[in-house]
Amino acid sequence: MQIQEEITISVASTRPCSRCPLCAQASTSVHSHYSRTVRDVPCGGRNVRLRLAVRKFFCRNSACQRKIFTERLPTFVEPWAQMTLRLIAAIQAIGLSTSGRLGARLAAHLGISTSWMTLVRRIMDLPTPSAGLVTALGIDDFSFRRGRR
Numbered sequence: 001m002q003i004q005e006e007i008t009i010s011v012a013s014t015r016p017c018s019r020c021p022l023c024a025q026a027s028t029s030v031h032s033h034y035s036r037t038v039r040d041v042p043c044g045g046r047n048v049r050l051r052l053a054v055r056k057f058f059c060r061n062s063a064c065q066r067k068i069f070t071e072r073l074p075t076f077v078e079p080w081a082q083m084t085l086r087l088i089a090a091i092q093a094i095g096l097s098t099s100g101r102l103g104a105r106l107a108a109h110l111g112i113s114t115s116w117m118t119l120v121r122r123i124m125d126l127p128t129p130s131a132g133l134v135t136a137l138g139i140d141d142f143s144f145r146r147g148r149r
């Protein structure tokens with residue numbers, strides 16, 4: 001599948017308030033708006049760009065150091081990210097199942113334009129799973145300098 005066109009969708013949050021990321025107090029006082037563009041999962045084999053209308057709010061907590069903050073969309077997109085969390089999850093899933101150049105080719109067939117390096121970076125962004133409780137530990141054939149203890 002060759003990507004021929006791109007879909008741009010304008011999106012705005014309808015939540016009446018947002019919480020300050022520093023003090024967590026809710027605010028309904030809108031300071032200003034700005035627009036940012038993020039990539040999203042493809043639709044019908046076409047790249048999707050979301051034009052987000054993002055609001056800035058005043059923090060009305062007098063004890064808070066932050067006076068103005070940008071609304072957060074924590075389950076949808078990170079504050080400074082260039083793609084949505086669901087697109088990142090799709091790229092990570094492709095990267096984990098294929099890795100490298102093969103993954104980039106599969107992603108292109110699924111309508112996700114990305115590079116093998118982006119796949120590798122997104123895999124590296126994943127947290128390392130916890131080792132859990134270690135009951136036995138062994139070290140095999142280790143030496144700083146051969147012939148010395």
Ligand SMILES: [Zn+2]
Nearest residue numbers: 020023059064
């Ligand atoms: Zn605050």
